[in-house]
Amino acid sequence: MTKISERLIYLRGKESRRSFADFVGVKESTWRNYEKGNTQPPAELLGEICKKLRISPLWLLMGEGEKTPPEHLPLLPNLSEEKIRLAALEDERRELSTENRQLWKENASLRERVARLEEQVKALRIAAAAPPMDASPPTAPVSAPPVHLPNHTSR
Known part of the structure:
Protein backbone atom coordinates (compact mmCIF):
# COMPACT_ATOMS: atom_id res chain seq x y z
CA MET A 1 0.00 0.00 0.00
CA THR A 2 1.71 3.08 -1.24
CA LYS A 3 -1.07 5.64 -0.90
CA ILE A 4 -2.75 6.95 2.23
CA SER A 5 -6.13 6.34 0.54
CA GLU A 6 -5.29 2.62 0.28
CA ARG A 7 -4.39 2.50 3.97
CA LEU A 8 -7.66 4.23 4.87
CA ILE A 9 -9.60 1.59 2.91
CA TYR A 10 -7.58 -1.10 4.65
CA LEU A 11 -8.39 0.38 8.07
CA ARG A 12 -12.10 0.45 7.31
CA GLY A 13 -12.01 -3.23 6.44
CA LYS A 14 -15.53 -4.71 6.12
CA GLU A 15 -17.15 -1.91 8.13
CA SER A 16 -19.60 0.17 6.10
CA ARG A 17 -18.31 3.49 4.86
CA ARG A 18 -21.08 5.33 6.69
CA SER A 19 -20.51 3.74 10.10
CA PHE A 20 -16.74 4.12 9.82
CA ALA A 21 -17.10 7.77 8.81
CA ASP A 22 -19.38 8.31 11.82
CA PHE A 23 -16.82 6.56 14.00
CA VAL A 24 -14.01 8.90 12.96
CA GLY A 25 -16.30 11.95 12.97
CA VAL A 26 -16.72 12.91 9.31
CA LYS A 27 -19.48 12.75 6.72
CA GLU A 28 -19.70 9.63 4.58
CA SER A 29 -19.09 11.65 1.40
CA THR A 30 -15.96 13.19 2.94
CA TRP A 31 -14.64 9.75 3.90
CA ARG A 32 -15.37 8.50 0.36
CA ASN A 33 -13.26 11.35 -1.06
CA TYR A 34 -10.41 10.40 1.29
CA GLU A 35 -10.59 6.76 0.18
CA LYS A 36 -10.69 7.71 -3.51
CA GLY A 37 -7.71 10.01 -3.04
CA ASN A 38 -9.67 13.07 -4.18
CA THR A 39 -8.79 14.92 -0.98
CA GLN A 40 -6.34 14.41 1.84
CA PRO A 41 -7.59 14.16 5.43
CA PRO A 42 -6.40 17.00 7.68
CA ALA A 43 -3.59 16.24 10.12
CA GLU A 44 -5.94 16.59 13.11
CA LEU A 45 -8.23 13.88 11.72
CA LEU A 46 -5.30 11.57 10.99
CA GLY A 47 -4.13 12.03 14.57
CA GLU A 48 -7.62 11.18 15.87
CA ILE A 49 -7.76 8.08 13.66
CA CYS A 50 -4.40 6.92 15.02
CA LYS A 51 -5.60 7.45 18.61
CA LYS A 52 -8.97 5.77 18.12
CA LEU A 53 -7.57 2.80 16.22
CA ARG A 54 -4.29 2.62 18.12
CA ILE A 55 -2.17 2.56 15.01
CA SER A 56 1.16 4.10 14.18
CA PRO A 57 1.00 7.58 12.63
CA LEU A 58 4.14 6.70 10.65
CA TRP A 59 2.38 3.71 9.11
CA LEU A 60 -0.76 5.71 8.33
CA LEU A 61 1.10 8.64 6.75
CA MET A 62 4.02 6.88 5.07
CA GLY A 63 3.13 3.20 5.01
CA GLU A 64 6.24 2.43 7.08
CA GLY A 65 6.65 0.69 10.41
CA GLU A 66 4.27 -1.55 12.30
CA LYS A 67 0.56 -1.53 11.69
CA THR A 68 -2.37 -3.16 13.45
CA PRO A 69 -4.70 -5.13 11.18
CA PRO A 70 -8.38 -4.09 11.28
CA GLU A 71 -9.57 -7.44 12.60
CA HIS A 72 -7.58 -6.83 15.79
CA LEU A 73 -8.57 -3.23 16.34
CA PRO A 74 -10.22 -3.04 19.74
CA LEU A 75 -12.47 -0.08 18.97
CA LEU A 76 -14.22 -1.28 15.82
CA ALA A 129 -72.94 44.96 40.33
CA ALA A 130 -76.31 45.14 38.49
CA PRO A 131 -79.65 45.66 40.28
CA PRO A 132 -81.77 42.56 40.80
CA MET A 133 -83.77 41.53 37.77
CA ASP A 134 -87.10 40.97 39.62
CA ALA A 135 -87.29 44.44 41.22
CA SER A 136 -90.02 46.72 39.92
CA PRO A 137 -88.85 49.72 38.00
CA PRO A 138 -88.45 52.88 40.01
CA THR A 139 -91.63 54.99 40.14
CA ALA A 140 -91.90 58.70 39.49
CA PRO A 141 -92.32 60.82 42.60
CA VAL A 142 -95.92 61.32 43.54
CA SER A 143 -97.06 64.92 43.27
CA ALA A 144 -100.31 66.64 43.88
CA PRO A 145 -102.53 67.22 40.89
CA PRO A 146 -102.40 70.76 39.59
CA VAL A 147 -104.88 73.13 41.07
CA HIS A 148 -107.04 75.17 38.67
CA LEU A 149 -108.12 78.41 40.02
CA PRO A 150 -111.07 80.17 38.44
CA ASN A 151 -110.27 83.35 36.69
CA HIS A 152 -111.77 86.30 38.52
CA THR A 153 -111.46 89.56 36.97
CA SER A 154 -112.44 92.67 38.85
CA ARG A 155 -114.81 95.07 37.29
Missing part, protein backbone atom coordinates in the same frame (compact mmCIF):
# COMPACT_ATOMS: atom_id res chain seq x y z
CA PRO A 77 -16.48 -3.80 17.62
CA ASN A 78 -17.68 -0.89 19.76
CA LEU A 79 -19.46 0.43 16.70
CA SER A 80 -22.11 -2.23 17.31
CA GLU A 81 -22.43 -1.11 20.91
CA GLU A 82 -22.73 2.48 19.74
CA LYS A 83 -25.48 1.48 17.31
CA ILE A 84 -27.37 -0.21 20.16
CA ARG A 85 -26.90 2.86 22.35
CA LEU A 86 -28.03 5.12 19.51
CA ALA A 87 -31.16 2.99 18.99
CA ALA A 88 -31.95 3.19 22.71
CA LEU A 89 -31.50 6.96 22.65
CA GLU A 90 -33.75 7.20 19.60
CA ASP A 91 -36.44 5.18 21.40
CA GLU A 92 -36.15 7.48 24.40
CA ARG A 93 -36.38 10.53 22.10
CA ARG A 94 -39.57 9.13 20.56
CA GLU A 95 -41.09 8.50 23.98
CA LEU A 96 -40.23 12.02 25.11
CA SER A 97 -41.64 13.44 21.90
CA THR A 98 -44.92 11.55 22.44
CA GLU A 99 -45.09 12.72 26.05
CA ASN A 100 -44.34 16.28 24.93
CA ARG A 101 -47.21 16.21 22.41
CA GLN A 102 -49.56 14.91 25.12
CA LEU A 103 -48.49 17.67 27.49
CA TRP A 104 -49.11 20.29 24.78
CA LYS A 105 -52.63 18.91 24.30
CA GLU A 106 -53.30 18.96 28.04
CA ASN A 107 -51.93 22.49 28.25
CA ALA A 108 -54.26 23.65 25.46
CA SER A 109 -57.22 22.00 27.20
CA LEU A 110 -56.36 23.68 30.49
CA ARG A 111 -55.99 27.06 28.78
CA GLU A 112 -59.47 26.68 27.30
CA ARG A 113 -60.88 25.75 30.70
CA VAL A 114 -59.22 28.76 32.35
CA ALA A 115 -60.64 31.05 29.66
CA ARG A 116 -64.16 29.67 30.28
CA LEU A 117 -63.78 30.11 34.04
CA GLU A 118 -62.54 33.67 33.58
CA GLU A 119 -65.61 34.44 31.48
CA GLN A 120 -67.85 32.98 34.20
CA VAL A 121 -66.14 35.09 36.87
CA LYS A 122 -66.52 38.19 34.72
CA ALA A 123 -70.23 37.46 34.22
CA LEU A 124 -70.71 36.93 37.96
CA ARG A 125 -69.01 40.21 38.76
CA ILE A 126 -71.22 42.07 36.30
CA ALA A 127 -74.32 40.37 37.72
CA ALA A 128 -73.32 41.31 41.28
Whole structure:
Protein backbone atom coordinates (compact mmCIF):
# COMPACT_ATOMS: atom_id res chain seq x y z
CA MET A 1 0.00 0.00 0.00
CA THR A 2 1.71 3.08 -1.24
CA LYS A 3 -1.07 5.64 -0.90
CA ILE A 4 -2.75 6.95 2.23
CA SER A 5 -6.13 6.34 0.54
CA GLU A 6 -5.29 2.62 0.28
CA ARG A 7 -4.39 2.50 3.97
CA LEU A 8 -7.66 4.23 4.87
CA ILE A 9 -9.60 1.59 2.91
CA TYR A 10 -7.58 -1.10 4.65
CA LEU A 11 -8.39 0.38 8.07
CA ARG A 12 -12.10 0.45 7.31
CA GLY A 13 -12.01 -3.23 6.44
CA LYS A 14 -15.53 -4.71 6.12
CA GLU A 15 -17.15 -1.91 8.13
CA SER A 16 -19.60 0.17 6.10
CA ARG A 17 -18.31 3.49 4.86
CA ARG A 18 -21.08 5.33 6.69
CA SER A 19 -20.51 3.74 10.10
CA PHE A 20 -16.74 4.12 9.82
CA ALA A 21 -17.10 7.77 8.81
CA ASP A 22 -19.38 8.31 11.82
CA PHE A 23 -16.82 6.56 14.00
CA VAL A 24 -14.01 8.90 12.96
CA GLY A 25 -16.30 11.95 12.97
CA VAL A 26 -16.72 12.91 9.31
CA LYS A 27 -19.48 12.75 6.72
CA GLU A 28 -19.70 9.63 4.58
CA SER A 29 -19.09 11.65 1.40
CA THR A 30 -15.96 13.19 2.94
CA TRP A 31 -14.64 9.75 3.90
CA ARG A 32 -15.37 8.50 0.36
CA ASN A 33 -13.26 11.35 -1.06
CA TYR A 34 -10.41 10.40 1.29
CA GLU A 35 -10.59 6.76 0.18
CA LYS A 36 -10.69 7.71 -3.51
CA GLY A 37 -7.71 10.01 -3.04
CA ASN A 38 -9.67 13.07 -4.18
CA THR A 39 -8.79 14.92 -0.98
CA GLN A 40 -6.34 14.41 1.84
CA PRO A 41 -7.59 14.16 5.43
CA PRO A 42 -6.40 17.00 7.68
CA ALA A 43 -3.59 16.24 10.12
CA GLU A 44 -5.94 16.59 13.11
CA LEU A 45 -8.23 13.88 11.72
CA LEU A 46 -5.30 11.57 10.99
CA GLY A 47 -4.13 12.03 14.57
CA GLU A 48 -7.62 11.18 15.87
CA ILE A 49 -7.76 8.08 13.66
CA CYS A 50 -4.40 6.92 15.02
CA LYS A 51 -5.60 7.45 18.61
CA LYS A 52 -8.97 5.77 18.12
CA LEU A 53 -7.57 2.80 16.22
CA ARG A 54 -4.29 2.62 18.12
CA ILE A 55 -2.17 2.56 15.01
CA SER A 56 1.16 4.10 14.18
CA PRO A 57 1.00 7.58 12.63
CA LEU A 58 4.14 6.70 10.65
CA TRP A 59 2.38 3.71 9.11
CA LEU A 60 -0.76 5.71 8.33
CA LEU A 61 1.10 8.64 6.75
CA MET A 62 4.02 6.88 5.07
CA GLY A 63 3.13 3.20 5.01
CA GLU A 64 6.24 2.43 7.08
CA GLY A 65 6.65 0.69 10.41
CA GLU A 66 4.27 -1.55 12.30
CA LYS A 67 0.56 -1.53 11.69
CA THR A 68 -2.37 -3.16 13.45
CA PRO A 69 -4.70 -5.13 11.18
CA PRO A 70 -8.38 -4.09 11.28
CA GLU A 71 -9.57 -7.44 12.60
CA HIS A 72 -7.58 -6.83 15.79
CA LEU A 73 -8.57 -3.23 16.34
CA PRO A 74 -10.22 -3.04 19.74
CA LEU A 75 -12.47 -0.08 18.97
CA LEU A 76 -14.22 -1.28 15.82
CA PRO A 77 -16.48 -3.80 17.62
CA ASN A 78 -17.68 -0.89 19.76
CA LEU A 79 -19.46 0.43 16.70
CA SER A 80 -22.11 -2.23 17.31
CA GLU A 81 -22.43 -1.11 20.91
CA GLU A 82 -22.73 2.48 19.74
CA LYS A 83 -25.48 1.48 17.31
CA ILE A 84 -27.37 -0.21 20.16
CA ARG A 85 -26.90 2.86 22.35
CA LEU A 86 -28.03 5.12 19.51
CA ALA A 87 -31.16 2.99 18.99
CA ALA A 88 -31.95 3.19 22.71
CA LEU A 89 -31.50 6.96 22.65
CA GLU A 90 -33.75 7.20 19.60
CA ASP A 91 -36.44 5.18 21.40
CA GLU A 92 -36.15 7.48 24.40
CA ARG A 93 -36.38 10.53 22.10
CA ARG A 94 -39.57 9.13 20.56
CA GLU A 95 -41.09 8.50 23.98
CA LEU A 96 -40.23 12.02 25.11
CA SER A 97 -41.64 13.44 21.90
CA THR A 98 -44.92 11.55 22.44
CA GLU A 99 -45.09 12.72 26.05
CA ASN A 100 -44.34 16.28 24.93
CA ARG A 101 -47.21 16.21 22.41
CA GLN A 102 -49.56 14.91 25.12
CA LEU A 103 -48.49 17.67 27.49
CA TRP A 104 -49.11 20.29 24.78
CA LYS A 105 -52.63 18.91 24.30
CA GLU A 106 -53.30 18.96 28.04
CA ASN A 107 -51.93 22.49 28.25
CA ALA A 108 -54.26 23.65 25.46
CA SER A 109 -57.22 22.00 27.20
CA LEU A 110 -56.36 23.68 30.49
CA ARG A 111 -55.99 27.06 28.78
CA GLU A 112 -59.47 26.68 27.30
CA ARG A 113 -60.88 25.75 30.70
CA VAL A 114 -59.22 28.76 32.35
CA ALA A 115 -60.64 31.05 29.66
CA ARG A 116 -64.16 29.67 30.28
CA LEU A 117 -63.78 30.11 34.04
CA GLU A 118 -62.54 33.67 33.58
CA GLU A 119 -65.61 34.44 31.48
CA GLN A 120 -67.85 32.98 34.20
CA VAL A 121 -66.14 35.09 36.87
CA LYS A 122 -66.52 38.19 34.72
CA ALA A 123 -70.23 37.46 34.22
CA LEU A 124 -70.71 36.93 37.96
CA ARG A 125 -69.01 40.21 38.76
CA ILE A 126 -71.22 42.07 36.30
CA ALA A 127 -74.32 40.37 37.72
CA ALA A 128 -73.32 41.31 41.28
CA ALA A 129 -72.94 44.96 40.33
CA ALA A 130 -76.31 45.14 38.49
CA PRO A 131 -79.65 45.66 40.28
CA PRO A 132 -81.77 42.56 40.80
CA MET A 133 -83.77 41.53 37.77
CA ASP A 134 -87.10 40.97 39.62
CA ALA A 135 -87.29 44.44 41.22
CA SER A 136 -90.02 46.72 39.92
CA PRO A 137 -88.85 49.72 38.00
CA PRO A 138 -88.45 52.88 40.01
CA THR A 139 -91.63 54.99 40.14
CA ALA A 140 -91.90 58.70 39.49
CA PRO A 141 -92.32 60.82 42.60
CA VAL A 142 -95.92 61.32 43.54
CA SER A 143 -97.06 64.92 43.27
CA ALA A 144 -100.31 66.64 43.88
CA PRO A 145 -102.53 67.22 40.89
CA PRO A 146 -102.40 70.76 39.59
CA VAL A 147 -104.88 73.13 41.07
CA HIS A 148 -107.04 75.17 38.67
CA LEU A 149 -108.12 78.41 40.02
CA PRO A 150 -111.07 80.17 38.44
CA ASN A 151 -110.27 83.35 36.69
CA HIS A 152 -111.77 86.30 38.52
CA THR A 153 -111.46 89.56 36.97
CA SER A 154 -112.44 92.67 38.85
CA ARG A 155 -114.81 95.07 37.29
